Amino acid sequence: MKLNSIGKTLGTTLSAAAIAALTLSACGSDNNAGSTGGGSGGSSSADCGGKNSVTAEGSTAQQNAIAEFNKVWGQSCSGKNLSYNPTGSGAGREQFIAGNVDFAGSDSALKDEQIAAAAERCGGNPAWNLPLVFGPIAMAYNVPGVDKLVLNGDTLAKIFQGQIKKWNDPAIAALNSGVTLPDTDITPIFRSDSSGTTDNFQKYLEAASGGAWTKGAGSEFQGGAGEGAQKSAGVAQAVQATPGAIGYVEKGFADQAGIPYAQIDNGSGAVELTDESAGKAIDAAKFAAEGNDLTLDLKSLYGMQDAGAYPLVLATYEIVCSKGYDAETAEAVKSFLKVAANDGQANLSAAGYVPLPDAFKERLVTSIDAISASA
Missing domain, CATH: 3.40.190.10 (Periplasmic binding protein-like II)
Incomplete structure (x- = not known):
């Protein structure tokens, strides 16, 4: 399945606690992404449901992007805040599987041996790998x-x-x-x-x-x-x-x-x-499988020979429960991720990331919309 372009609409603000948790400088993972999307929509476009405080942990590559997303989320949804702990991708996946955070930031998708444990953490439902932040x-x-x-x-x-x-x-x-x-x-x-x-x-x-x-x-x-x-x-x-x-x-x-x-x-x-x-490379990459888990086929990205495409791009994921959150958590996670995918893209370029191309963003938002609470 081809990955097309990404781009525009989100909202957030950094609280003092989040700023403390997210002090960074440029992208990096200690990891970090067209026809680029811009992010115009105003705060009225944001769905601000769910609890006010969300927790996440993981990749240092995406921490500056997460800080920007959090700022825009707070601007679009007054009182909303994400507390993100940039301890590294491996630690983020472990803390998510343990149920200690609402989602993980990771420079790679869940490993084979982690998939079953992540599903158990999600109440028997699969966890999804959603590529939200790209850094060349x-x-x-x-x-x-x-x-x-x-x-x-x-x-x-x-x-x-x-x-x-x-x-x-x-x-x-x-x-x-x-x-x-x-x-x-x-x-x-x-x-x-x-x-x-x-x-x-x-x-x-x-x-x-x-x-x-x-x-x-x-x-x-x-x-x-x-x-x-x-x-x-x-x-x-x-x-x-x-x-x-x-x-x-x-x-x-x-x-x-x-x-x-x-x-x-x-x-x-x-x-x-x-x-x-870099956006052209993201556009031409492929997903590993059909469905709402958006794990990338990295060989299709790194080995591409499309004219004008810069292939050396780091994709970082948000790892979430497809289902199994309580209703308040599910709505808040969806709210944050949708703001990040839309309005949160506007200022990423200055921080060294590549804004999502529009079609890719649309595919991502489809998966975000499919996240649901426990039955």
Whole structure:
């Protein structure tokens, strides 16, 4: 099933407690997304039912987006507030399964071994993975004298496995006709902490390198080359401080640090990282199955060769009960998520995320509407 575009209508405000829980800076998972949707509808468009206080926990990649959604929700629905604890995706899934929070934020869908436990937590009903926040991963680099750089899945795989060691390597030069590349050592910078960004970057390399990446995926970096740095901010700082460095980091962190990032040739030519090019990739991605669980087929996203699509995009999910909440919780969770999917998209770009394309948003809202309380 094709994922089309996303876009517009939501509302919220951050309480002091939520602000304390959501102090962040750019996207990051420590994880973080066309024809972009904008989010015009006013507060009158919001359904403000249910309880006033909702709890969630998980991905640090989406925490800035969640803070924005919470602000808009409070603006649209006076008195509403989400308390979000950015402890990481794994912790978020565990706390949701334990019934300690109303929903989880996660850089990956529920794992196979978690599906049954999540259904038990939801009163015997399946939990759904709803992709709400997308953040492009930038290949930030520090190559003095090189203002424009093109790379692809093959060259990135070989750089991060230590097989391409110099910036003027013939494989890189072939992608950068007319650019004078220096005879400088390449220093790959990777996340030294467990990270959903690392997992998704390695999944991208698996899908896009034509078999060159042989190290597998996972939240720990497997490439064996380069230097590690803690968290997204650490990667950005390390690239900025190291001539010859390149690192994978959420776009918001690269923008904050003023670091350039490479274009990616997905097989149909070089693509610059913009909201439009990342949104085009989201639009062309596919869901893993039919129905209201919207787990993405990441191979279709990372391996795509659509012209003008920037494929290295991190999708983060809200994991919710399809059914099994009490009525007050069900209505409040739906209210928050619908505001986030609509009006909450308007200011995401400035924080380094990609607003949902319109058709994708419509598909997402259909799933949100289908969330219901226990019979």
